[in-house]
Amino acid sequence: MPSTPPSEDELTLVLGSIRTQDPDRPQASAMLVRGDRIVAIGSLADVAPAGVEGIRVHHAIGTVVPGFIDSHVHTMIVGLERRRLTVSEAGSIAEVVELIRLYLAANPDLDWAVIGAHFHEEDLADGRLPNRHDLDAVSGGVALYLDRRTHDAIVNTEALRRAGITAETPDPEGASIEREADGHPSGILIERPAADLVFSQIPALTPEEMRVALLEAQSYLHSLGIVGASEPGLVAAEIAAYQNLWAEGLLSLRTMAMPLGDTSLAPDTFMDGLEGLGVRTGFGDETLKVGPLKIYLDGTGGFSTALLSRDWPGLPGYHGTQVCPPETFRGLVDRCAAGGWSVAVHAVGDEAVRFALECFAEADKRRPIAPLRFSIMHGYLWPSHESMAEAARLGVTLSTQPAMQWRVGAGIQHRFGQIAEDTAPLRDWFDAGVEVAAGSDGPDFLMAPLFGMWQARSRRVRGLDAPLGPAQAVTAEEAFAMYTTSGARYAYAENSRGRLAPGYLADWVELALDPVTATLDELEEKKEHAVKRTVVGGRVVYGQ
Numbered sequence: 001m002p003s004t005p006p007s008e009d010e011l012t013l014v015l016g017s018i019r020t021q022d023p024d025r026p027q028a029s030a031m032l033v034r035g036d037r038i039v040a041i042g043s044l045a046d047v048a049p050a051g052v053e054g055i056r057v058h059h060a061i062g063t064v065v066p067g068f069i070d071s072h073v074h075t076m077i078v079g080l081e082r083r084r085l086t087v088s089e090a091g092s093i094a095e096v097v098e099l100i101r102l103y104l105a106a107n108p109d110l111d112w113a114v115i116g117a118h119f120h121e122e123d124l125a126d127g128r129l130p131n132r133h134d135l136d137a138v139s140g141g142v143a144l145y146l147d148r149r150t151h152d153a154i155v156n157t158e159a160l161r162r163a164g165i166t167a168e169t170p171d172p173e174g175a176s177i178e179r180e181a182d183g184h185p186s187g188i189l190i191e192r193p194a195a196d197l198v199f200s201q202i203p204a205l206t207p208e209e210m211r212v213a214l215l216e217a218q219s220y221l222h223s224l225g226i227v228g229a230s231e232p233g234l235v236a237a238e239i240a241a242y243q244n245l246w247a248e249g250l251l252s253l254r255t256m257a258m259p260l261g262d263t264s265l266a267p268d269t270f271m272d273g274l275e276g277l278g279v280r281t282g283f284g285d286e287t288l289k290v291g292p293l294k295i296y297l298d299g300t301g302g303f304s305t306a307l308l309s310r311d312w313p314g315l316p317g318y319h320g321t322q323v324c325p326p327e328t329f330r331g332l333v334d335r336c337a338a339g340g341w342s343v344a345v346h347a348v349g350d351e352a353v354r355f356a357l358e359c360f361a362e363a364d365k366r367r368p369i370a371p372l373r374f375s376i377m378h379g380y381l382w383p384s385h386e387s388m389a390e391a392a393r394l395g396v397t398l399s400t401q402p403a404m405q406w407r408v409g410a411g412i413q414h415r416f417g418q419i420a421e422d423t424a425p426l427r428d429w430f431d432a433g434v435e436v437a438a439g440s441d442g443p444d445f446l447m448a449p450l451f452g453m454w455q456a457r458s459r460r461v462r463g464l465d466a467p468l469g470p471a472q473a474v475t476a477e478e479a480f481a482m483y484t485t486s487g488a489r490y491a492y493a494e495n496s497r498g499r500l501a502p503g504y505l506a507d508w509v510e511l512a513l514d515p516v517t518a519t520l521d522e523l524e525e526k527k528e529h530a531v532k533r534t535v536v537g538g539r540v541v542y543g544q
Contacts, residue, residue, distance in 0.1 A: 006538040008035040012506075013052055015044070016060030019514060021484050021499035031064070033506040036537035040502055061532040061543075063514040065480075066499050067227030067507035068449040069487030071399050072377060072439030075231045075253065076238055077116075077147075078220060079213030080205075081443045086116030087146070088444075092125040093134050101138040110142050112202050117146035117154060118444040120302045122411045132157045132187025145198055151300055153195035155187050163198045172197065174263075174323040191299055191321055193264075210241035218253035222542040224448045225509035225531040228254035230399075230439065230491055232294040232344060232377065235260055246288040252541050254507070256291035256491040258344060263295065263324040267331030271339065281342040281372065282492050286505060289492065292342035292375065295332055296323045298352035301423070302408040304415070306349035306381050313415050320349050330359050337363035342372040344399065350382040357390045370395030375437075375490065380405065380424040381412075388432035397435045397490055400426065400482070402455040403445040409461030409468045421469045426456055430478060437490035438482035450515060450527040453479040458520050476516045506538040 006012065011034055018028040020041060030047040032040040032055075040047045048055065085103040090096045096117070104110065121129050135144050135156035143162055146154035160166075167183040175194035178186040189195045205213075221229060234242075234257050245251040262270050274293070283290040299305020299321045304312050307320035324332075329345075336343045347356045353376055360374050375397040391398065405424040413420035429436050438456070440447040454460075456479040459467035467473070474482075488498025496505050510533040513526055533543030 004539070006033075006035050010035060010538075011055045012538060013048060013055045013057045014060055014064060014508075015057065016062070016064050016510075017514070018060075018064040018500060019516060020501060021066050021481070022501040025501075028500070031500060033538050036506055036539075038500060038502055038504050038506050041500060061510045062512045062530075064500070064508050064510055065515065066484045066497070067509050067534065067536065068225045068483045069228040069230075069437075069491060069498065070221070070226050070439040070442070070447065070449065070483070071230045071437040071487050071490045072232060072401055073221070073226075073229045073442045073447060074233070075217045075221070075229055075255070076210065076213055076234075076241070078443045078447070079215070079217030080114075080209075081116045082216050082220060083213070084114060084116060086118075086443075088116055088118040090119065090124070093128075093130045096124075096130050097134055097138055100135070100144065104138065104140070104142055112143045112145065112159075113139075114145045114147055114202060116443065117148055120408065120411050122414055129188055130154055132160065132185070135187065143201075145202060148195075148303075151191055151195070151305070152303055153189045153198060155189065155198050157187070159198050159201075160185055160187065163201050165197055169197075173325065174321060176321075190303065191305055191323055192296060193323070204237065207237075207241060207244065210238065211245060214241060214245050215250065218251070219542075221253055221447065222534045222536070223531060225511070225534055225542075226253070226447070226449065227507040227509070227534060227536045227541075228256075228487065228491060228493070228497060230256040230258060230291055232258040232291075232346075233260040233296075234258060242288055251287055252536050252539070254287055254491075254493075254497070254536070256289050258291040258294045261293045261295040261324075261332055263328050263332070267328055267335055271332065271335040274341075275339055280340045286493065286496060291491070292344040292373075293332070293336055294344050294346065294377075295329060296346045297329060297356055298322055298347060298349055300348055300378075301381050301412050307347075307352040307355075308349040308381060309351045309354075319351065322352070326355070329356075330362070333359045333363050334366070337367050337369050337372065340372065342374055344375045344377055346377050348378045348381055350384055350387070353379050353383045353387050357387055357394065357396065360394055360396060361390065364394055373397055373490070373492070375399050378404075379429075382419070382422055383425065385428065385432070388429055388434060391429075392433040397437055397486075398429050399437050399439060399490065400424070400429075401439055401441040401445065402426075402452040403440050403442075403447070405468070406451075406455050406461050407445055410463035413464065413468060422472075423469065425469070425472045426474045427472045430474060435486055435489060436478075436482055437486040438479075439487075446528070448528045449483040450511075450523060450530055453483065453515055454520065454523045454527045456482065458524070476518075480516050506535060508535050509533070510543070
């Protein structure tokens with residue numbers, strides 16, 4: 001359980017090996033905290049020249065570093081999936097089906113079952129995804145929705161029936177309903193507009209369910225050393241859940257809440273409603289802040305729907321899916337730039353990245369967007385050097401997810417062959433002068449920041465013996481910065497978080513190793529179990 005928040009005048013002296021991320025004093029051995037802020041840092045003589053009488057002294061466990069910031073995590077779903085069935089690690093369709101059978105037997109009163117299923121077809125021995133027939137064998141009258149996180153879903157016949165999806169149902173714009181040979185839906189719904197046909201039928205979460213999910217998620221994330229998070233794609237009820245937890249004084253995960261852009265509406269209609277709330281990017285405090293508008297522009301690499309300048313293998317003429325119509329996207333970008341809103345665009349493929357930056361540049365001619373800190377999220381399938389240079393010119397940040405590449409890299413190589421070496425570039429983005437903030441895109445992928453640092457440095461991916469694209473590795477210092485100083489800047493908090501310095505918030509993590517000086521082997525060994533204590537605002541939220 002979190003400790004009691006410190007009083008405004010309470011002094012704590014932290015002693016140990018401290019890595020500050022402050023260029024003026026990178027290393028320290030003592031840190032003086034008053035209430036929730038750091039007041040001095042350096043040597044013991046610097047920090048407490050008159051001695052330590054009347055000061056609470058804490059001897060740190062291991063290395064002290066700034067608290068980690070996950071720049072892309074679906075916190076609400078993290079909490080929900082810790083209480084739901086997930087079948088993401090199943091190795092075959094038979095295993096998926098058996099896990100669902102056991103779950104339904106243990107929960108006989110379910111009407112709908114939402115199940116986490118963050119696998120890809122290459123993860124399963126069958127070489128394909130389950131379909132409605134596989135699920136029907138064990139589901140009876142329960143409607144099943146296997147959630148593949150905002151992009152795809154797999155559902156059974158009962159769920160299709162309740163949503164009214166038949167052979168005659170047209171594909172929604174920017175999405176598709178996979179069909180069997182006779183035209184009937186297979187149960188696989190590709191991209192959000194298709195998945196939403198069923199998801200919209202599922203009873204909405206209650207405020208209490210969302211509250212419990214957030215409490216569960218923040219506790220787990222704190223155990224990984226995460227003190228702050230950006231959650232992209234929130235709808236109104238989810239933002240309200242955050243606000244309610246903040247009002248109760250129970251929100252300890254410093255959160256940048258990013259509203260979801262509704263691309264089914266005309267840009268002016270949607271933005272009129274959003275701007276009518278009287279808030280914009282940056283509104284809030286150090287605990288809960290409004291972030292950029294998130295817009296889905298294309299699909300993903302793992303699901304073969306990212307928007308590319310080349311054909312997808314085996315699909316002549318198919319370059320991927322543009323989820324948001326071009327003029328809708330352009331209109332949202334223009335309105336955001338004019339109204340003081342930032343934009344964070346989901347753009348995976350090189351063509352999606354190019355088009356997003358083209359629209360950003362057009363808006364920049366009317367009002368400079370650098371102060372708003374527009375960003376590209378993902379950008380891992382062959383973005384061009386020209387796009388990277390344009391991002392640097394415009395002051396656009398990249399939000400990257402190394403743990404995602406650990407999971408999907410082998411599948412990309414299987415589809416594309418040798419050119420997969422150039423996927424998920426990091427070195428090139430850094431060399432172009434682009435700010436790079438890192439996250440996990442959890443719960444789809446492993447959420448430990450130390451795991452992400454290890455992958456960004458090692459370029460290892462699941463299922464391959466050798467690193468994938470080792471030339472794109474970053475240094476230990478760069479990997480560490482992606483989860484500290486760059487994460488803070490991404491969250492509009494670079495003057496209060498991301499480093500340990502006087503005036504900054506007392507957010508720190510105590511680790512069993514130094515993530516910068518540790519070798520790759522040492523980091524691999526402890527990457528998921530190194531956190532000994534997490535502190536937010538001087539308050540212990542994980543550990544003793």
